[in-house]
Amino acid sequence: MLSSKALFRMALLMVVLYACGTSQPARRNVLSKTSPPANQQPAENNGRNPGQTTFTKPEQITRQQQKTEETRKVNTAVERRQEEAATVTAAEAKAAGYRSPAYYRYITDSIQQTSAKSAYYKTTENLFKQMAVVPNPQNPAINSRWYTTVNFDNRKPNFVILHHTAQDNTEQTLFTFSVTRTGVSAHFVVGKDGITYQMLNEYFRAWHAGKSKWGAVTDMNSCSIGIEIDNNGKEPFPEAQISALLKLLDYLKDKFGIPQANFIAHSDIAPVRKNDPSKYFPWKRLADAGFGYWYDSANLAEPPADFNALLALRVIGYNTAIPADAIQAFKLHFIQNDSSPMLTDYDKKVLYNVYKYY
Ligand SMILES: [Zn+2]
Structure with a gap:
């Protein structure tokens, strides 16, 4: 027979065990009112923003x-x-x-x-x-019980697409992205004065790329961050703006591990349909800072006799379905002062040099 002391100990143990059991997070029905807030992102929970409030x-x-x-x-x-x-x-x-x-x-x-x-x-x-929602009720292929994995996090952007706004001022662009009828957006807007606005969390898909292709990727919006740079397309980019942009790129590269090659132009992924950022954009300066590639002008070698320019453009990522368009897009980015759809001997040397980085 158990002593009253032993009974008391057992009761205490049961209480503790019960308490431990119920202290485990209950399985959440995410559709119920107790679901975590929609704005809660892992990036805000990893200690970077300890002061972040939950809404x-x-x-x-x-x-x-x-x-x-x-x-x-x-x-x-x-x-x-x-x-x-x-x-x-x-x-x-x-x-x-x-x-x-x-x-x-x-x-x-x-x-x-x-x-x-x-x-x-x-x-x-x-x-x-x-x-x-898992499993997706719309998926006709699923015919089993629900098992869930516990190991996952967010998909991350792997490209940064740079644009010029082709508008008159930053305020106009903030307006454009604030109303539904335009149907366009970007994650960031960088002003001429160096003021950078964030309009969308990086984990969401902005609508900036449109019909585009880079390598085999046909949905660039899903895998990229869109940055709109306030510029009408006919003017140089001021120093304050480029400094602010570099600061932003540095942050994004570090946060998402974006490869140097994946900082590209809207005009690169939508040849001829888009021409932004314009020929005034300082791509060399960006490349020197680790964002995108630029050719080594001091070592421009003659390409080999069997060099296939179109294949090189494809290796870099250009959609070569219309060769003249791909060449024009490449030249807007790397030659800048000549946008003709023909590759001169000099252009071929530049292309050969750039291609070797890929
Ligand atoms: Zn654009």
């Missing part, structure tokens, strides 16, 4: 955002400029005129507050719900 409703986010903006200290010159640019009154916008930066800033701020932010979180929530 469950869009209103909480906008409210928190306002609070943060009120209390945030304006430290740097960039932040000061951001603060100044962010406060445009209706009168100032009217005085500045239709389609002016102040006009776009004013209406964009208004759209962001009234509809864009709530739409953003509604979409993320819907996407999260879709991604959480």
